[in-house]
Amino acid sequence: MSGFDAGVARAENVWYRSYPFWDAYFALVLVGTIAATAADGLPPGRKAAAVMLLVLLGVAYAAVGRKALRSREERRPGCRLYAAALVLMFVPATLLAPVTSTGLAALAPQVYMVYGTARGFVLMVVLFSGAIGSTMVASGAGVTLTLVMMLVAVACSGLLATFIGRLSAQNRERARLIDELDRTRGELAEVSREAGVLAERERLARDIHDTIAQGFTGIVMLVQAAEAEVGPNRHLELVARTARENLAETRGLVAALAPPALARGSLVEALRRLAADFALPVDMDVEGEQRPLGPAVEVVLLRVAQETLANVRKHAGATSVRMSLVYGRDAVRLTVADDGRGFDPEAVASGFGLRGMRGRVEQAGGDLAVRGGAGEGAVVEAVLPCSA
Template sequence: MNGVDPVMARAEDVWYRSYPFWDAYFALVLVGTIAATAADGLPPGRQAAAILLLVLLSLAYVRVGRKALRSREERRPGCKVYAAALVLMFVPATVLAPVTSMGLAALAPQVYMVYGTARGFVLMMVLFSGAIGSAMVASGAGVTLTLMMMLVGIVCSGLLATFIGRLSAQNRERARLIEELDRTRGELAELSREAGVLAERERLARDIHDTIAQGFTSIVMLAQAAEAEVGPNRHLDLVARTARENLAETRGLVAALAPPALAEGSLAEALRRLAADFALPVDLDVEGEQRPLGPAAEVVLLRVAQESLANVRKHAGARSVWMSLEFAADAARLTIADDGRGFDPAAVASGFGLRGMRGRVEQAGGDLAVRSGAGEGAVVEVVLPCSA
C-alpha cells in the first residue's frame, strides 16, 4: 500500500477522493476561459458581460454545484438549481463571446457526473447550442457546416457520457462490494469469536470431566473400598460424602459449559433442531428409551453430528441424509448416512474432519467407524458407552 492506511482506503473510494482534483480542474479551465475572453478583443460591453456570467457561474458551482457533485444520494441536492444556472449563465456567455465555449471542457464531465447519461446528454445539447449558434453567426456558416458541427458535438458528448457513465457504475459497484465485504468480514469475525468461545467452553468441560470429575469418582470408590475393609468409619464416610458433593458440583460445571444446543433440551431435541436447520432433507430416527447420557457423551455425539453434516454439505453432493440415535442398555449409537458421491475413507484419513471426530470419540471411550465407496454414499457410526 506504500503508506496508504487500509482503513482509510476502505472508508473512501478513489472516485470520492478525486473530487478536489475536479475542483482544481474546473478552476483552471474557468480561469483560462476568462483570460481568453479578456484577450479576445470583443467590444467592452459584451466582453464584460461574458466575464461576469462566468464569474457568476463559478459562484454557483461553489455554492451549489460542488455539493451536488459530491452527493451520494439518488436525488442530489441542488441539481435543478445548478442546471438552471448552467443554462442561464453559460449559454448567454457563449453567445456574447464564442471563445467562452472552451469552458465546456470542464463542464462536460461535471454535467455527466451530476446528472447521469440521459439527462446529462440533454443538458449538454442545450449548453452546446449557444456555442454552435454564435459560431454560425460569426462565420456565416451554412446548413451543412452547422449540421456537421452539431454532429461532432453530439458524438463527442455521447462518447464522454458513455465513459463517465461506466466509471460511475463501476464506482457504485465497487462501493457496494466494499460495504458487503466489510459486513461479511464483521459477521465472520463474530462467528469466529463465538466458535472460539464455544470451543474453549467445550475444552474446559472435557478437561474438567476427564480430570477433576474422574478424580472425585475415584476418591468415592477408594473411600468405599477402605470402609468395606475396616468397617464403618466416620472419617471415611466424611471423605466419601465430601467427594460426592464436589463431584455433583463438578458435573454441574460441565453441564453449564456444554453447547447451547444441549442446554435447551435433550440430545435428541438438539439433533432434531440440527436436522431441521440443515440445507438438505434429514430423516431422524430415535430408538430405545431416551435418557441422559452425561454431558461429555452428549457433547461428543452432537459434535460428530455437526461435523458429519458439514462434510455432507461441503463434499458429498448428496440429495438427502438419514440420521439415527439409538439408546441401548449400556451404550448409545449415532449413525449418519447420506446418498452422495462417496469417498475412500483410507485415502482421506486426515481429511473431512475424520481425524478430529475419531480423536474426540476415542477420548470419550467410544468407537467411530466410517463406511463409504465411490458412488455409494457414506455412513458414519459412533458407539459410546453410557458411562462416558
C-alpha cells in the same frame, strides 16, 4: 500495504478523492476563459457582460454546483438550480463572446458527473447551442456547416458521457462490493468468535470431566473401599460426603459448559432439531431406553452428528439421510448413513473432519467406524460406553 483493508480501499477511491482536482481544474479553465474573453477584440459592453456572466457562473459553482458534485445522494441537492445557472449564464456568455465556449472543457465532465448520462447529454446540447450559434453568426457559416459542427459536438459529448458513465458505474459497483465485504467480514468475525467461545467451553467441560470429576469419583471409591476395611468412621464419612458434593458441583459445571443445543433439552431432542434443520430429509430413529449419558458422551455424539451431516451436505451429493441412536445396556451407538455418491474411507482417512471425529470418540473411550464405496453412499458409526 499488507493484506486488504476495506477502509483504506475506500479512502483510496479515486472518484471521491479527485474532487479537489476537479475544483482546481474548473478554476483554471474559468480563469483562462475570463482572461481570453477580456483580451478579445469585442466591444467593451459585450466583453464586460460576458466576463460578468462567467464570474457569476463561478459564484454559482462555489455556492451550489460544488455541493451537488460531491453529493452521494440519488437526488443531488441544488442540481436543478445549478442547471438553470449554467443555461442562463453560460449560453448568453457564448452568444456575447464566442471565445467563452472554451469553458465547455471544464463544464462537460462536470455536467455528466452531476446529472448522469441522459440528463447530462441533454444539458450539454443546450450549452453547445450558444457556442455553435455564435460561431455560425460570426463566420457566416451555412446550414450544412452548422449541422456538421453540431453533430461533431454532440458526438464528442456522447463519447465523454459514455466514459464518465462507465467510470461512475464502476465506482458504484466498487463501493457496493466494499460494503458487502465489510458486512461479510463482520458476519465471519461474529461466527468465528462464537465458534471460538463454543470450542473453549467444550474444551473446559472435557478437561473438567476428565480430571476433576474423575478425581472426585476416585476419592469416593477409595473412601468406600476404606470404610469396607475399617468400618464406619466419622472422618471417612465426611470425606465421602464432601467428595460427592463437589462431584455434583463439578458435573453441574460440565453441564453448564455443554453446547447450547444440549442445554435446551436432551441428546435426542438436540439430534431431532439438527435433523429438522438439515438441508436434506433426515429419517431419525431412536431405539432403547432413553436416559442421560453424561455431558462428555452427549457432546461427542452431537459433534459427530453435526460433522457427519456437514460432510454429507458438502461432498455426498445425497438425496436423503438416515440417522439412528441406539441405547444399549453398556453402550450407545449413533449411526448416520446417506445415499450419496460414496467414497473410499481409506483415501480420506487423513482428512481433518474424520480425524477430528475419531479423536473425540476415542478420547471418550469409544470407537468410530466409517464405511462406504463408490456409488454406495457412506455410513458413519460411533459407539461410546454409557459410563464415559
